[in-house]
Amino acid sequence: MEHSPQTQYINQESSLLEFNRRVLEQAKKEEVPLLERLKFLCISSSNMDEFFEVRLASLYEQLLDPTARTKPDEMQPKFAIDMLLEKAQGLVAEQYHTLNEVLIPELEKENIRFVRRANWTAVQKQWLKEYFTKSLQPVLTPRGIDPSHPFPRIMNKSLHFIVSLEGKDAFGRSNALAVVQVPRSLPRVIKLPKEATDGENDFVFLSSILHEFVSSLFPGMEVTGCHQFRVTRNTNLFVDEEEVDDIMTALQGELSGRHYGGAIRLEVSDQCPQLMYQYLLEQFNLDENQVFRVNGPVNLHRLNAIPDLIDAPHLCFEPYSQRQLKTVDMHSTSPFKVFTKKKAALTLFDQIAKKDILLHHPYESFGPVIDFLQQAADDPNVLVIRMTLYRTGEKSAIIDALKRAAQNGKEVTAVVELRARFDEDNNIIQANRLQDAGVNVVYGVVGYKTHAKMILVVRRESGDQLRHYVHMGTGNYHHITTRFYTDFGLMTANQTIGRDVAKIFQQLTSLGDTKNLELVLQSPFSLRSGMLDRIAREAENARQGKPARIIAKMNGLQEKGVIDALYEASQAGVQIDLIVRGICSLRPGVEGMSENIRVTSIIGRFLEHHRVYYFLNDGDKPELFCSSADWMSRNLLSRVETCFPILDEEYFQKIYKEGLEIYLQDNQGAWLLQEDGSYVQKACQPDEDAFSAQQWLIEQYS
Known part of the structure; x- marks a missing residue:
């Protein structure tokens, strides 16, 4: 047809x-x-x-x-x-x-x-x-x-x-x-x-x-x-x-x-x-x-x-308390000590070196990210801090930490996106504050908004070895929005990811050609093609009778190439669930085009903001990514964005459940996109209990 x-x-x-x-x-x-x-x-x-x-x-x-x-x-x-x-x-x-x-x-x-x-x-x-x-x-x-x-x-x-x-x-x-x-x-x-x-x-x-x-x-x-x-x-x-x-x-x-x-x-x-x-x-x-x-x-x-x-x-909504990271003493007078239950003093970097730290906002506090920067600012072993800033808010502990780091003699670079809509004034003010403190401030790339969310810390460790510590996230470094936007953030010492992030920062400051990334996908270069390749792989697996599945959560879906690829995958027999909060230009459920695609939108107490992409990959080695990018033309073609794999098996399962699975079970805040572009609220079936993904998460983290 x-x-x-x-x-x-x-x-x-x-x-x-x-x-x-x-x-x-x-x-x-x-x-x-x-x-x-x-x-x-x-x-x-x-x-x-x-x-x-x-x-x-x-x-x-x-x-x-x-x-x-x-x-x-x-x-x-x-x-x-x-x-x-x-x-x-x-x-x-x-x-x-x-x-x-x-x-x-x-x-x-x-x-x-x-x-x-x-x-x-x-x-x-x-x-x-x-x-x-x-x-x-x-x-x-x-x-x-x-x-x-x-x-x-x-x-x-x-x-x-x-x-x-x-x-x-x-x-x-x-x-x-x-x-x-x-x-x-x-x-x-x-x-x-x-x-x-x-x-x-x-x-x-x-x-x-x-x-x-x-x-x-x-x-x-x-x-x-x-x-x-x-x-x-x-x-x-x-x-x-x-x-x-x-x-x-x-x-x-x-x-x-x-x-x-x-x-x-x-x-x-x-x-x-x-x-x-x-x-x-x-x-x-x-x-x-x-x-x-x-x-x-x-x-x-x-x-x-x-x-x-x-x-x-x-x-009003019943108040809830954000869970604090158990191993971090948020009120410690020491600028870079954290404490475990066994009283063993560790730096936050020691903790990340042993195991990645995954944060799920707003259910978990954003405090550890601020601690990460504050400790880096004061730790004499930290040599370099690099960070992207899209939205931070007027009074930001992050800005203060970057200033202090520069004043402490560290090499600090901030990639400030001046064109963050309606935050331009504040970003200009913050950029000037950072420059006055000795921070190297750059404004990204002409013609491409820098929308990636990443921090890189380079630290000297035993034997003068330099180690990369990275934070990457799906949301902004804004202390207020982290209280009501749902986002994932990952702090990792994975050196391959660290090298990739270092290359991206080098690209943003020097404008050199740095496209040979190992694990991280980046817009406007490899992210779109990386997603298209994985969608096509699922389609081919379905044609060969192999297990095939795509689940993706994002704020918006409009990019024509991605939509066409999803249509083709649907026609090949891939079962596709899309959890799209806002704009969705894909028509689901159309016979001969998209009958295997379902689109759900969740509206609730918090603003759904994660970007999570799952591909079954024949069931042999499923892939799960978190990203700063939606599947919109602007994100994939005209912004600097990042998309990073979740390699830790425990966190893989955690993000799959908390970022995808429970949203497909939601029958309280879920709306289903119809073929004509309208939405109908998902009804709670007679044999079902009422279930809200957001409320479930509040209860799990309380």
Whole structure:
């Protein structure tokens, strides 16, 4: 059967919207604690912002190229945009339905109330008037619109109100319109104090306060309408890396204009008259299908502040404690001593030399990785530290350790990826801090983001022998995200892996040709071909009647060559299970093409982030890899990524079980991809017990 690209592949942006729909469904689940449900709604709102300012923005850029097509489904950008806007309209409407018809009534049952203007008591209104006068009015900037006061430049995702007026201004002129900007620093929900209400958790939307008292900003004039709006802009950065001498300077120049890229979406109150929002569309040069009329605050993500304002632990996930690595004393005053139960003093390097250390985050603490660097910084036998940095956070113990290592006279190199989306500012700051401390800082390779997660420590040991110690992982070196992203990290003294990692760092700093790696697969060179070869091997084994199996877990699957190889393997009879959290452009279950492929997406308390790839290899010597790379075009073709084998048999079985097997058993947070690109929640069968992979892991590690 012949398949066109549209029927053979799922549009990746459409798949991303489906992922966000699954996130939103978490906000409706009664078994999820109520304040956590509110957080899921906020996450879905934040995801939609990024969808417009990055994904859809990129498609609008492609409209300028008549030959441009989406990948891998080869749609013309115009048709893709129209299709995606229609889907997005439905998803946004569902978000506000969830807020107004599901969550707010449930919150009211717990005496958490959003007090509407129509229901304000006299006491509440007086308190809110004083709040407006003292805390809001001094920081608001009303701008009348006339020939000398043109429509203001509106910042990306900032809250504004458009106000219609009647009467004369202070200079005797008629002014029909004004715009009021609300600073980002202001809260979007205000908790009423005890003296103003009889409820413990009563909130008022900032927009309601503005609506009520906005006339104070226009004395002598009558306000006839006041409507909130927000514009989402293109936040993609445009840096021609081949044409600039200093990428940091070029990026800094681009970042200053990021807030004012081309408009992509307009959100307005559903009470806003058509004449008014048509005026706004004209100002932003937007079409009718780019306006989203919403029944509630235009930025649902800002409701994320509410759980922190409420003391209601029973409405949140039960706290869990990350397991600490048993052999490490995290509070030792010695900078490089660890202790076993037998009181034998060992360095962490001694421990790794005896046996690899495998960490499973967030169930296990990220502390040992920080210890690894801190000990390396202070150990007089450590000569060299090299590390990739993609996202680290603002206050990072890792940055401090690298600085101290350089100050202690070690040769320290940090490969800082300045182009980590939305972390560019922080990465520039951290790069400057490192350079000031004497760290050798490089920014990766022109045209290729450095997304690999690896640390190399070179240590002098007995007989002046130099030994390599390595940490490689599937996730970022970010102390906050390690608390809610699922990732594997491996610390190893395997010298073959150590040599491979040393070669990759040499390549990143010298730009020399270093492709002859022994165990580690690397993008953009050997990772894609390595995966394709293994998929093809499974297909050939199936054709010969040998055992054949592929299980792969990742965040996204979109690369056409990999999808085609999986289709071919399916047709050869290979049983394939894919656990893909987000984008998946592969269509499973299509007769004659992919009937042996199943795709599962897990949505739960933690963000599924591991990348784990398993190939049965005739059952003789199965292979298991962990990787920083998804099976996306960007990861396999235009980034520096690593994929490393798990050689220790104990850890092989552990990762297989904890990273793959239990996810295929999940019947609580699992969604199954359908042939048409939609997802259905996996049902718990009558003969099955309820099983959640994440909850099982929490219980195992607690």
